[in-house]
Amino acid sequence: MLRAEGLKHSFGAVRALDDISFTVQSGQTLAVFGPNGAGKTTLLKVLAGLIQPQRGRAQVDGGRRAIGWIGHQPQLYAQLTVRENLRFWASLYDVSVPAELLSRLGLEEHAGRPVRALSRGLVQRVAIARALLHDPTVLLLDEPFTGLDRVAAEALSRLLAQHGAGGRATVLVTHNVEEGTGLATHVAFMRAGRFVHFAPRAGRGPQQVGEEYRNAIA
Amino acid sequence: MPLPDLLRHSWSVAAKDLLVEFRSRTAILSVAVFVVLVLVVFNFGRDPTAVSNVDLAPSILWVTFTFAAILALNRAFQLELENQALDGLLLAPIDRSSIYVGKLVANLVFVATIELIGVPLLALFFNVRVLPYLGPLVALIALATVGFVAVGTLFSAMTVRTRFAELLLPVLLLPFMIPPLSWAVLATGRLLAGRPLSEIVGWLNMLAVYDIVFVALALLLFPATVNE
Numbered sequence: 001m002l003r004a005e006g007l008k009h010s011f012g013a014v015r016a017l018d019d020i021s022f023t024v025q026s027g028q029t030l031a032v033f034g035p036n037g038a039g040k041t042t043l044l045k046v047l048a049g050l051i052q053p054q055r056g057r058a059q060v061d062g063g064r065r066a067i068g069w070i071g072h073q074p075q076l077y078a079q080l081t082v083r084e085n086l087r088f089w090a091s092l093y094d095v096s097v098p099a100e101l102l103s104r105l106g107l108e109e110h111a112g113r114p115v116r117a118l119s120r121g122l123v124q125r126v127a128i129a130r131a132l133l134h135d136p137t138v139l140l141l142d143e144p145f146t147g148l149d150r151v152a153a154e155a156l157s158r159l160l161a162q163h164g165a166g167g168r169a170t171v172l173v174t175h176n177v178e179e180g181t182g183l184a185t186h187v188a189f190m191r192a193g194r195f196v197h198f199a200p201r202a203g204r205g206p207q208q209v210g211e212e213y214r215n216a217i218a
Numbered sequence: 219m220p221l222p223d224l225l226r227h228s229w230s231v232a233a234k235d236l237l238v239e240f241r242s243r244t245a246i247l248s249v250a251v252f253v254v255l256v257l258v259v260f261n262f263g264r265d266p267t268a269v270s271n272v273d274l275a276p277s278i279l280w281v282t283f284t285f286a287a288i289l290a291l292n293r294a295f296q297l298e299l300e301n302q303a304l305d306g307l308l309l310a311p312i313d314r315s316s317i318y319v320g321k322l323v324a325n326l327v328f329v330a331t332i333e334l335i336g337v338p339l340l341a342l343f344f345n346v347r348v349l350p351y352l353g354p355l356v357a358l359i360a361l362a363t364v365g366f367v368a369v370g371t372l373f374s375a376m377t378v379r380t381r382f383a384e385l386l387l388p389v390l391l392l393p394f395m396i397p398p399l400s401w402a403v404l405a406t407g408r409l410l411a412g413r414p415l416s417e418i419v420g421w422l423n424m425l426a427v428y429d430i431v432f433v434a435l436a437l438l439l440f441p442a443t444v445n446e
Contacts, residue, residue, distance in 0.1 A: 045305075048305075048309055049309070050305055050308055050309065051445075052445060063311065064309055064310065064311040065311040067309060069305070069306070069309055071302065071305075073301050073302035073305075074301050075301055075302050075303045075305060075306035076301050076303065077234065077238050077297070077300075077301070077303060078300065078301065079237075079238045079241040079242050080234070080237060080238060080241065084237065088230060088234045089306065089310070091226075091227070091230040092227060092230060092307075092310035092311075092312050093310065093311065094223075114241070130306070
């Protein structure tokens with residue numbers, strides 16, 4: 001469903017990706033943990049086709065149409081309403097906004113409000129709706145929990161769990177081991193552009209993964 | 219990608235840009251004020267006994283449009299950086315040329331609105347007759363505008379991720395604007411002086427060729443310019 005083979009990419013002297021290879025099958029969720037500057041966002045952008053790697057290749061079955069992206073920036077227009085934003089993005093995917101999407105995310109009563117008038121948690125919910133409106137089979141998540149309160153974070157976790165249970169693939173990059181581990185079927189630790197650990201989660205809890213992460217990154 | 223899909227996606231991008239501008243009205247208001255101020259300053263700063271209005275008006279008109287258009291073009295891709303919407307556009311399964319065409323259409327509507335304000339003000343302040351030549355004048359302004367907005371939209375995309383985008387855009391764009399602007403100024407001068415249309419046909423043809431060449435080049439180059 002998603003393959004990365006020998007990815008290498010540098011920004012000047014900074015090596016952002018250094019020989020990264022992995023595969024994510026349908027139903028799997030890979031959580032990539034790493035400190036700031038480890039190359040996590042670059043990895044996601046390469047997988048999405050937003051950056052052409054200098055070496056190696058990334059392939060997503062179904063191409064760009066199959067990808068849904070949720071980042072810490074919502075990719076929304078602040079002056080437009082929630083409905084106008086979703087209609088615009090839906091038009092680029094040649095779909096209409098699924099009727100149940102707004103209600104599923106609790107956005108019905110906010111549909112006519114401009115995005116700039118919404119709280120951070122609500123904006124993130126709209127960003128999730130934007131990412132899911134074309135029913136993607138691969139979700140790429142870049143620090144999706146940033147700025148969310150506990151309730152919103154739990155709601156997002158539930159949604160992502162449903163996504164994985166529906167046989168889709170997810171790659172999540174974050175520095176927050178607590179929030180990422182619960183969703184993951186596979187775990188990777190990233191440092192200076194390299195995977196220093198990549199394995200199935202195999203029943204490990206956030207505490208154990210966190211300890212292993214700290215040891216690997218130290 | 220089939221042409222109907224490209225046009226549909228282009229229209230989506232253009233309509234979104236115009237709706238965003240309609241909601242905020244910040245750019246159009248500031249540029250409209252700029253146009254009025256420039257024309258007022260030139261009106262009071264000129265010496266009517268030194269140069270006739272008909273000789274002076276074309277240069278002032280096009281200088282005003284040039285700088286107003288640069289202000290407008292600067293914002294074309296800036297709004298996509300807010301909340302990283304540009305990444306969303308690049309991720310969408312659309313031909314990247316449709317992003318360019320959509321931006322070009324929105325910028326043309328924006329600059330045309332400025333020109334709609336500027337031409338009557340020029341006629342008022344400089345006491346030049348435009349109504350008898352309105353048809354050819356509109357065609358001339360449209361041909362010149364398409365050319366420099368086409369180049370400006372491309373350069374706006376190229377410079378938007380740089381640190382000095384607002385400075386870099388005019389530096390890159392102005393040399394490319396010299397040919398269409400000089401043809402437009404010369405042709406406008408002939409029109410306002412009441413010369414026969416046959417005298418400006420050559421410049422109109424040159425402007426049309428410039429438009430075709432640079433729109434085609436921009437369509438070709440745009441996908442490469444937006445890659446990170």
